[in-house]
Amino acid sequence: MASTTMPTAEKPARGGSPSHWLLLFVLLGANFMDLLDGSVINVAMPAIRADLGGSYTALQWMAAGYALAFAVLLVTGGRLGDVFGRRRTFLAGLAAFTAMSALCAAAQNSTELIAARVLQGASAAVMVPQVLAVIKNVFPPGRRAAAFGASGPFMGLAAVGGPVLGGALVDWDLFGTGWRSVFLLNVPVGIAAFAIALRILPESRSPRRPDLDTVGMLLATTGLFLLVYPLVQGREQGWPGWILAMLVGSVPVLALFAWYEVRLQRSERTPLVEMSLLRNRTLVVGLFITLAFFCAMAGYLMVLALHVQIGLGFSALKAGLTEMPWAVGVAFGSAWSGMALVPRHGGRVLTWGLFALLIGTAGTWLTLQLAGNGLNPWELIPSGLLCGTGMGFVLTPLTSQILGGVSDREAGSASGLLNAFDQLGGTLGVAVLGTVFVALLGIRADHAADDSVPRVRAVATASGQDVDPLLTDFRACVRERVATDEGPSAAGDCARLAGRGGESAAVAGREVEKAARTAFTDSTKTITWFSGGLVLLALLSAGLLPTAVRDEDWRTEEEILAEYAVGRAKDAEEPDIAEASP
Incomplete structure (x- = not known):
């Protein structure tokens, strides 16, 4: 039987060169x-609120x-890499x-x-899409799975472990930078990454140079802005008519976007989104599961951070440690599911993860209910670990399960759409929840x-103080304590209440703090129900996804290499353009 032989220059190394793994790290x-x-x-x-x-x-x-x-x-960022080169676009x-x-x-x-x-978000949209494309282009097939596999736990830990690092940086107040240090950290890291990538990152681009769908990008941007802006700003503005008009107007704009994309695809031009998907x-x-999952998690983790810091008075570091069990659970769940569960049980792991997340969310509500205003971070460890593990179980198989049935022609658009829904879900979660x-x-x-x-x-009456003005100041101070503006000020209602002096003012001050903590706790418990409802919708929808283990999950390295050789022979007339970095 004749064997297929690859040219030396094209045959991937089994181990990958050291520069490959340094590049993966970058x-x-x-x-x-x-x-x-x-x-x-x-x-x-x-901390930002207190400063700015x-x-x-x-x-x-x-x-x-x-x-x-x-x-x-x-x-659009992914398209820029195809047009101008992934190395240049990433840098x-x-x-x-x-x-x-x-x-x-x-x-x-x-x-x-x-x-x-x-x-910053727009810059990330240009940078991030190049990562997977570069890994696919640079790493040999036999090691590509390991490179992709390393990204799951790494990214999950970054997404949920960020609050721990951020809390530490804010509390440490390095060189008096306070909250600014969480952004300054990127500067030396970014400079070092740029210097290394400039030296070792090879250039690559799509064999067919696609068009940039500028009109589609503008329509999508406008439609999503009309949708998200009212959700964030409407309550503070009092829901005036123009806010509601923006919300309603998002529907025809997004419908126009869909119509334009279909028209573009029928004319055999490159749409921003392949509507055949x-x-x-x-x-x-x-995509619905992705939207519901990220909406629930992003919105809830933001609310939890506000609850423990502004409501309960935790420091930034203590608040970050409160979310640490989520980070540990994500790292553990991603690694366990990626190495042992997904290859054997396929899409069932996604369902298991959503179920674990639902139970963990219920456990969080029960913890808040039992702890009340005296919540300690360690009390959230069991439910946090379960939630994090469930998230890890979801993150690992999510992409492969959703994109498994997509054709090669649609893979790029589908991947971009999936990642966009990740972020859109997080945006809507923060806005709505x-x-x-x-x-x-x-x-x-x-x-x-x-x-x-x-x-x-009772205290005011016993001390012979005028009750009604004291109660007026008390109610106003409670509202100020949980206010949606800058909070208590030196000349506000709480300052006027404290200025009354005496035992009645002291008791009223303690009651203000108790009432505020109760308001935060009760509100967070309600949001926990909202978040759990979104997870339940995702869990019910997961039953519609295929659960079979795909054959490629079990292929040996030799089989992958053989497939690579055949694929390169078929693509010889139209290879992927790759150049050594300048």
């Missing part, structure tokens, strides 16, 4: 910075603005991301920080104040 480091900056903002929010001022809505935009820019421009995105990180650290007010965060039931169901949380705070604060009024009244 590429995953770039992804790490992106995921870190997507999650680290949670624990830095109270700004409302809860501004804090939401610091998280949502980054994710929205990333989601909208992600597919440009990395340089811009590093510069925007420095700009975030230099912000003097919340508006400047939000603008810098949006630009929407006929793939597995992909559509998978964050908005509901802030609205609940005001309602719960009034109820908690009503519960405390009899105790404050």
Whole structure:
């Protein structure tokens, strides 16, 4: 039987050269910075608020603005790599991301920080799509699975472990930088990564140079902005008519985007999104699961960070450690499922992960219910570990299960769409769950104040103090304590209450703190139900996905190499363009 022989220059090395693994470290480091900056903002929010001022809505935009820019421009970023070369595009995105990180650290007010965060997200959208393409191009088939496999636990740990590192940096206040250090960290890391990549990263691009769908990008950006802006800003603005008009207007704009993409595809031009993908039931169901999963997790982890810091008064480091069990669980769940479970049980692992996440979410609610205002971080360890493990089980098989039935022609568009839905889910989670949380705070604060009024009244009556003005100041102080603007100020309602002096003012002050903590705890418990509901929807939808183990999960290295040889022979007339780096 004749054997297929590859030319020496084309045959992949079995072990991969040392520069390959150094390059992998650089590429995953770039992804790490992106995921870190997507999650680290949670624990830095109270410190940012204390330094720069700004409302809860501004804090939401610091998280949502980054994710929205990333989601909208992600597919376009992948196209830029195909057109201009992945090396050149990756280096440009990395340089811009590093510069925007420095700009975030230099912000003097919340508006400047939000603008810098949006630009940072746009830079990440140029940088991140090149990572998987470069790994596929540089690593030999026999080691490519190991390279892709290393990214799962690494990325999961970065996404959820970011708050721990961020909390430590804020608390340590290195060189007096405070919260700014979470962004300054990217500067030396980005410079080092750029220097290494400039030296060892080879150039590659698509054999067919695709068109840039500028009109589609503008329509998608406009439609998503019309959808997300009202969700974040509407409550603070009082839901005026123009906000509602934006929300309604997002529907025809997104419909126009879909129509334009279909028209572009029929004319055999390159659309931003291959609309034929929407006929793939597995992909559509998978995108819904992705949206619900990331919406639930991103929104809930932000709310939990606000609860323990602003509500319960945890330091940034203590708040980061509160979320540490999630990070440990993600690392453990990703590694276990990737190495042992997914190869043997396939898509069932995704269902198991969502079920574990649902049980963990219920456990978190029960912990909040039992602990009340006296919550300690260690009490969240069991439910946090279970939630994190479930997340790890979901993250590892999610991509392969959803993209398994997609054709080669549609793979690039489907992958970009899936990653965009990751970010869009996070954006909507921060916007929707964050908005509901802030609205609940005001309602719960009034109820908690009503519960405390009899105790404050009794002390004021016993001391012979005028009751009604004291109660007025007390109620106003409770609302100020959970306020959606900058919180208590030196000349605000709480300062006026404290200025009354005496035992009644002291008791009222303690009751204010108790009422505020109760409002935060009750609101967070309600958001836990919302998050659990989204996970339940994802779990029910997972039953529509295929669960069989795919044959390629069991292929040996020799079989992969043989397939590689045949594939290169078939593609000889149209090879992928690859050049040595300059």
